[in-house]
Amino acid sequence: QTVVTQEPPFSVSPGGTVTLTCGLSSGSVSTSYCPSWYQQTPGQAPRTLIYNTNTRSSGVPDRFSGSILGNKAALTITGAQADDESDYYCLLHMGSDIWQFGGGTKLTVL
Amino acid sequence: QVQLVQSGAEVKRPGASVKVSCKASGFTFTTYSIQWVRQAPGQRLEWMGWINLGRGSTKYSQKFQGRVTFTRDTSASTAYMELSSLISEDTAVYFCARDGGSGNWHFWGQGTMVTVSS
Numbered sequence: 304q305t306v307v308t309q310e311p312p313f314s315v316s317p318g319g320t321v322t323l324t325c326g327l328s329s330g331s332v333s334t335s336y337c338p339s340w341y342q343q344t345p346g347q348a349p350r351t352l353i354y355n356t357n358t359r360s361s362g363v364p365d366r367f368s369g370s371i372l373g374n375k376a377a378l379t380i381t382g383a384q385a386d387d388e389s390d391y392y393c394l395l396h397m398g399s400d401i402w403q404f405g406g407g408t409k410l411t412v413l
Numbered sequence: 414q415v416q417l418v419q420s421g422a423e424v425k426r427p428g429a430s431v432k433v434s435c436k437a438s439g440f441t442f443t444t445y446s447i448q449w450v451r452q453a454p455g456q457r458l459e460w461m462g463w464i465n466l467g468r469g470s471t472k473y474s475q476k477f478q479g480r481v482t483f484t485r486d487t488s489a490s491t492a493y494m495e496l497s498s499l500i501s502e503d504t505a506v507y508f509c510a511r512d513g514g515s516g517n518w519h520f521w522g523q524g525t526m527v528t529v530s531s
Contacts, residue, residue: 339516341458348508348521349450349458355515392458394516400472402448402516404458 305329307395309405315383315412323408324375325393331374336395338376340369343390343407352391353378380410388412415439417447417509417522424528430497433525435509442490443467446512449483449494451505452524459505463512464492499529 306328315321325338332338334356341349351360353369356376366381376395380387393405420434435447449461462473464483471483477496485492492509507525510518 337516339518341518343458348524349510349518350521351517351519354513354517354519358515358517360517360519394458394460394518396516400463401474402460404450404460407457 305397305403307393307403307405309391309393309408312409312411315380315387315410317383317385317412319383320379320381321383321410322372322377322379323391323393323410324372324377325395325405326375327395332371332376332395334371336376336397338369338371339394340367340376340378341392341394342387343392349392383412385412415511415520417511417520419507419509419522419525422526422528424530425499427500427529427531429499429529430495431499431527432493432495433507433509433527435492435494435522437466437490437492437511440511442485443487447483447485447492448510448512448518449481450508450510452508453502453505456505461494461507466492496527499527501529503527504529 308326339354340352343349352367357369368379370377390407392407416438418436446463446465448463464471482495509522511520
């Protein structure tokens with residue numbers, strides 16, 4: 304079974320730019336996978352940041368952006384802030400109305 | 414405003430079943446689908462499946478096929494997730510989310526903690 308892959312824990316300096324990626328154990332991620340990105344802090348429900356590759360969800364600041372970079376989906380945070388410190392999950396549509404989350408990336412801002 | 418309010422925490426014995434509810438408000442219930450997601454303590458999000466609230470059609474993750482059932486009560490604007498033959502590894506927070514299409518699961522319930530313990 305194809306696995307959705309994300310980076311291990313990552314860190315970024317305040318004000319810096321970071322790109323998190325979402326790939327497949329076999330094959331390439333394209334827009335047909337409708338990649339979306341979720342932010343989650345401990346004890347809270349996930350918050351939708353990006354859906355359908357690059358559409359920002361309502362109320363999400365424009366320093367969060369989504370794209371396809373090479374063979375992966377990507378989430379870029381520009382001007383990282385302390386409260387961006389969270390777990391970030393990508394979600395892919397695997398076809399046949401089946402969805403799969405990546406393993407998540409823990410982002411530290413320091 | 415759109416709200417999804419889930420039922421309270423549950424403690425179950427191994428082998429039992431649990432039924433979690435997700436009461437919707439602020440939108441036309443039958444025009445959306447609800448996705449169900451769970452998260453074991455310290456673990457990643459795990460997709461369980463969805464139910465179309467209008468047609469009642471469902472799709473289950475292969476992992477849970479045969480053990481999970483999604484239903485809905487349109488008169489009560491409530492969706493349900495029932496998981497049977499519980500084992501300790503089913504201990505998790507269970508979330509419902511409204512599917513707005515193209516991966517836009519913008520609205521989430523607050524989560525329901527299910528603990529399976531003897």
